[in-house]
Amino acid sequence: MLLIKNAKIYTMTDSDTVIDKGDILIDEGKIVKVGTDIEGIDGKVIDGEGLVALPGLIDAHCHIGGIDVSTLGDDLNEMTNNVTPNVNAIYGIDATSKEFADAYENGITTVALAPGSGNVVGGLVFAAKTYGDNIFDMTIKNPIALKAAMGGNPKRVYGTQGKLPMTRMGIASVLRELLIKGTEYLNKKEAAKDNESKMPKYDEGMEAVELVLRKEIPLKVHCTQFDMLTVIRIAKEFDINFTLDHAWGASDYIDEIVESGCGVIFGPMGTPRYPGECKKVDIECVAELDKRGVTTAIMTDGPVSRPEAIIYQAGEAVRKGCKLERALRMITINAAKIIGVDDRLGSIEEGKDADIVIFKGTPAYDTNAEVLYTIMDGKVVYRKYKN
Structure with missing residues (x-):
């Protein structure tokens, strides 16, 4: 005891x-x-x-143990196809990475470990404790979401190769096409019922998309600025649950976010303020989102930001007008609810x-x-x- x-x-x-x-x-x-x-x-x-x-503390979006900013090592971006729903972040994580000790020494005991944002759909996300030496033993729930990304990262990866998608139009098209294929796959399975001969050929990627279409897990979307409106529209079209991750510029779209019923995982702060999706890092939006009933969390995006940044950002939210207890919820129970582990944490x-x-x-x-x-x-x- x-x-x-x-x-x-x-x-x-x-x-x-x-x-x-x-x-x-x-x-x-x-x-x-x-x-x-x-x-x-x-x-x-x-x-x-x-x-x-x-x-x-719970970090609802990070990549520790899978992306090393010091060596540029990357086991969380399978950038061989613009959609890779068939891959799972759990196989890209080194649990012996010092980043896990850094996390729990700064109070972070649970993390949502996600594929990166190089692809329009990057793979499955899982939740794990930060203490241990075997990622499978540390895992709490797998999967918790399917990762997707809008904006600059997929454009940079594929546009520089002259491949789809090189524009935001292309990204929206790629995402819709995957969800359409997933819907067709799901419909064929439901029509076949127990008749194995009518079942579609097993497709691991479509199985992951099916989880989203059945609302068993949300689509976890790297998304900022006006791309948020695109995600909201596509999610409504396919009737799926989703979260807006990063959500820089959310203060311009509060009404639309509230109406959509999604969750928001904001951060990190300290991102270079250059034209494009990083130009408006408006952490003051979390107070208004919370006030209007949006389940809101704060993330580090580690190792992009260090683990202590989760507390600094919560403090900045308080400085910008968020009540202390509400800001603390954003790094504890709200984050747990968003990643589906609030029954335990x-x-x-x-x-x-x-x-x-x-x-x-x-x-x-x-x-x-x-x-x-x-x-x-x-x-x-x-x-x-x-x-």
Whole structure:
């Protein structure tokens, strides 16, 4: 057993309960009790007096362990075809990468690991814990989404080769064509029912697209500026769920985003402000999106940004007018909901995985807030001070 005593607990439950001097009892990797004055346990006690406890932080979009910005190594962009729904990010991740330790040392305990954005459709996304040495053991849920990308990246990859797509028109056409093929594949399977002779030939890529068409997973779209309107239109045409990832410039399309019912994963900040899709990095939009009922999260896009950027961005959202508790939801329970793991993660409540981060100071509010402990599955995996 492990007991955290007298911490200020941001539970991140639906009621946004904050317990000023609260206790968290952990046993066999799960949270078994949250309250006050919990006593009489036979186990380790962490004195949380003057400290702040949050659920483990969740990065809803990153590429750590699969893209190395220092060596330009890339195992998450299969740029041999403009659509590769048949590939899965799980096979491109090196769990021994130092980026995973960097993540949990900065409080990130869960990540959504996605293919890159070189293709219009890049492959399947999965969710994993950040502590461990075997990515399959670290995996929580696979798949959680199918990755797609609009705008500059597919244009750059294929346009420079004189191949489709070299324009935004081409990208929209490629995405629609894949969804049309997926719909035909699904319709043939449903028409065949149990008659094997009428079943279409098995196609791994179409199986992935089918998951989107059946709304079992969303389309996770790298998307900014007016490309968001294209995605909203295509998603409505095919009646699919989707998220807008990066979403720079979302403040220009708040009404359309709200009406679409999608989720938004904003970030990262600090991207070069040059003409095109990076010209409007408007993190102030997350407060308005949240206020109007859009499930909104903040991401690092790691290793493009370092893991501590998730807290800095939440802090910038607060500086721009977002309430503290709402900003903290964007890196905990909202992110968990968007990637489909909120049954286990994202809040401090009985029955959930014991992934808890203990801070000195309040993250997103105190600029000097620092992680003192990271606890995953009830085990202290990081402790800043050993004595």
